[in-house]
């Protein structure tokens with residue numbers, strides 16, 4: 256798959272490395288922007304408050320499937336008029352949109368491939384995103400678990416505070432797994 260990552264830091268760069276290892280072609284864009292017209296999937300991985308600036312610097316996003324990994328915390332809000340960054344993204348692209356890869360620690364990406372069982376990767380978004388999210392989660396070493404449609408993206412963005420609180424309460428950086436009982 257041809258993938259463009261917008262944001263080449265911990266999340267964007269980390270997933271780009273894993274996806275390239277899985278055989279995908281990945282273009283990495285930073286704050287200087289660029290063109291995404293040739294991509295089959297786009298990952299948005301910039302600071303949560305930089306989403307508007309980031310999308311305005313990238314051309315060729317119309318109709319693209321976007322996986323939005325951004326988080327909002329510390330009182331930061333999505334762009335005015337939107338409940339979540341992911342819904343803002345969809346208003347810009349008009350394409351299939353998912354909130355994904357926002358609830359996993361990038362610092363552990365290098366260890367996920369060796370896990371006894373695949374950790375979960377929560378996502379919320381359009382039905383049409385199911386295949387891409389499942390494949391790109393799998394190719395990064397995770398198993399996608401759906402939280403709901405795009406109206407649940409705000410709930411997912413709000414999980415960042417919970418995840419930090421768990422981490423800071425003694426567990427440190429962690430992975431998680433949500434699975435049906437038959438997989439016990």
Ligand SMILES: NC(=O)c1ccc[n+]([C@@H]2O[C@H](COP(=O)([O-])OP(=O)(O)OC[C@H]3O[C@@H](n4cnc5c(N)ncnc54)[C@H](OP(=O)(O)O)[C@@H]3O)[C@@H](O)[C@H]2O)c1
Nearest residue numbers: 262263264265266285286300301303308309325326357361
């Ligand atoms: N780190 C994690 O474990 C983690 C986990 C889940 C979700 N997230 C979320 O993922 C997002 C990225 O986190 P990160 O840790 O990867 O951040 P990071 O390492 O600081 O990387 C941020 C990237 O965003 C780019 N950027 C910054 N401002 C920009 C702007 N105005 N326009 C376009 N690009 C801009 C930077 O561009 P340059 O390369 O040009 O500097 C950089 O490539 C955040 O929303 C974060 O909350 C992070």
